[in-house]
Amino acid sequence: MAMKQMTGLASAMMLGISGRIAKAFPQSSSAPAPAAPTGPFTLPPLPYAYDALEPYFDAETMHLHHDKHHKSYVDKLNAAVAGHPDISSRTVYDLVANLDAAPMELLTAIRNQGGGHANHSFWWETLGKGGAAPAGELAKAIDAKFGSFSAFQEKFTSAASGVFGSGWAWLSRLPNNTLIIETTANQDSPLTVGHTPVVGIDVWEHAYYLKYKNKRPDYIKAYFSVVNWDAVSAKYAAQTKA
Numbered sequence: 001m002a003m004k005q006m007t008g009l010a011s012a013m014m015l016g017i018s019g020r021i022a023k024a025f026p027q028s029s030s031a032p033a034p035a036a037p038t039g040p041f042t043l044p045p046l047p048y049a050y051d052a053l054e055p056y057f058d059a060e061t062m063h064l065h066h067d068k069h070h071k072s073y074v075d076k077l078n079a080a081v082a083g084h085p086d087i088s089s090r091t092v093y094d095l096v097a098n099l100d101a102a103p104m105e106l107l108t109a110i111r112n113q114g115g116g117h118a119n120h121s122f123w124w125e126t127l128g129k130g131g132a133a134p135a136g137e138l139a140k141a142i143d144a145k146f147g148s149f150s151a152f153q154e155k156f157t158s159a160a161s162g163v164f165g166s167g168w169a170w171l172s173r174l175p176n177n178t179l180i181i182e183t184t185a186n187q188d189s190p191l192t193v194g195h196t197p198v199v200g201i202d203v204w205e206h207a208y209y210l211k212y213k214n215k216r217p218d219y220i221k222a223y224f225s226v227v228n229w230d231a232v233s234a235k236y237a238a239q240t241k242a
Contacts, residue, residue, distance in 0.1 A: 038078060039077075039078025039079070039081060039082060039088060040078065040081070040088040040089070041074050041077050041078050041081075041088075041092060041117060042074065043066075043067075043070060043071050043074045044121050044124065046062070046066055046124055047124060047125065047128065048127075048128055050062045050063050050066075052128065052129070053127060053128075053226045056222040056223070056225045056226045057127075057211075057222065057226055058210065058211045060210055061206075061207070061208065061210045061211055064206065064210070065120075065202075065206060065207060066120075066124070069116075069120075069206050070116070070117070070120040070121075072116075073112075073113045073114075073116030073117045073120065073187070074113075074117050076109065076113040077092070077109060077110070077113040077114050077117055080106055080109035080110070080113060081106065081109070084103070084106065087102075087103070087106060087110075092114050092117050092118045092121070093118050093191060095110050095114050095118075096110065096111075096114050096115055096118045096189045096191045096192055097189075097191040097192065097194075099111055099192045111187070111188065111192075112186065112187055113187075115186070115187035115188055115189050115192075116187040118189055118191065119168060119187055119189055119200065119202070120202070122197055122200065123200055123202060125228075125231065126199050126200070126227060126228060126231065126232050127226050127227065127228055128226070128228035128231065129226075129228065130228035130229065130230035130231055131228065131229035131230035131231075131233065132229065133149050133229055134149060134229050134232065134233050134236075135229065135230065135233040136233050136234075136236075136237050137233070137236060137237045137240055138198070138229075138232065138233040138236040138237065139233070141177075141178075141179050141236075142171075142179065145178060145179045145180075146179075152171070152181075153224060155181050156169060156171060156181055156201075157217070157220050157221070159181050159182070159183050160183070160201050160203055160216075160220045160223075161216060161217055161220060162183070163183050163185075163203050165185070166185070166186055166203070166204040166205070167183055167184055167185045167186060167188070167203060167204070168183065168184050168187075168188075168200050168201065168202055168203060169181070169182075169183050169200065169201050169203065170182050170183070170184065170190050170195075170197050170198075170199070170200040170201075171197075171198045171199045171200070172190045172195040172196060172197050172198060173195065173196040173197075173198055173236070173239070173240075174194075174195060175194060175195075177240060179198070180195070182195070196239065198232065198236055199227060199232055201220060201223050203216060203219075203220075207219070
């Protein structure tokens with residue numbers, strides 16, 4: 001009986017000590033999660049439903065890509081520029097295009113998070129159901145540069161397939177209005193070197209791995225079925241006339 005009483009007393013003492021420790025050092029899991037950073041940059045809504053690009057781009061990937069990955073770039077960019085009103089008042093495209101003028105303490109965030117925000121914001125607008133091939137001035141420019149649309153597709157596919165690791169492949173317009181196929185690593189943008197993106201493909205694994213696994217060439221082939229060439233051609237014509 002005495003032993004049981006001592007055991008019970010010891011247990012009570014340990015519970016008391018544990019309680020005091022818990023009050024002094026509360027578990028982080030019991031604390032409310034911090035709110036997502038808010039700021040001048042916002043996640044643009046998709047201009048179509050998540051499943052609008054099926055069967056080429058699956059709805060689950062579109063949901064994760066837009067609502068999770070792109071949102072993360074926006075949140076981290078907002079957190080980085082907090083307290084910098086001179087930076088936060090500018091567009092993300094302007095920031096990326098003038099990366100060499102960014103404050104040193106913000107350079108990495110603007111390049112990575114700002115680049116991710118700019119690249120994805122541009123990309124969503126080039127996708128959708130509209131036209132199977134370029135039209136108007138863009139079609140003429142592609143034929144002049146590459147010989148034909150099919151020849152462009154071959155060169156673009158080769159560039160996108162050859163990106164080592166994560167990055168993008170682009171069809172870009174140079175300042176002299178000629179076209180170029182180029183690639184960028186990570187979330188770097190053609191804007192940084194004075195080029196204007198016409199279309200681009202995200203070859204980060206998060207863009208295709210749920211559906212295509214490690215078969216990047218299959219994903220690139222599918223991409224050509226979801227480019228909104230009507231919208232891309234109209235935007236190109238407007239840019240070249242400006």
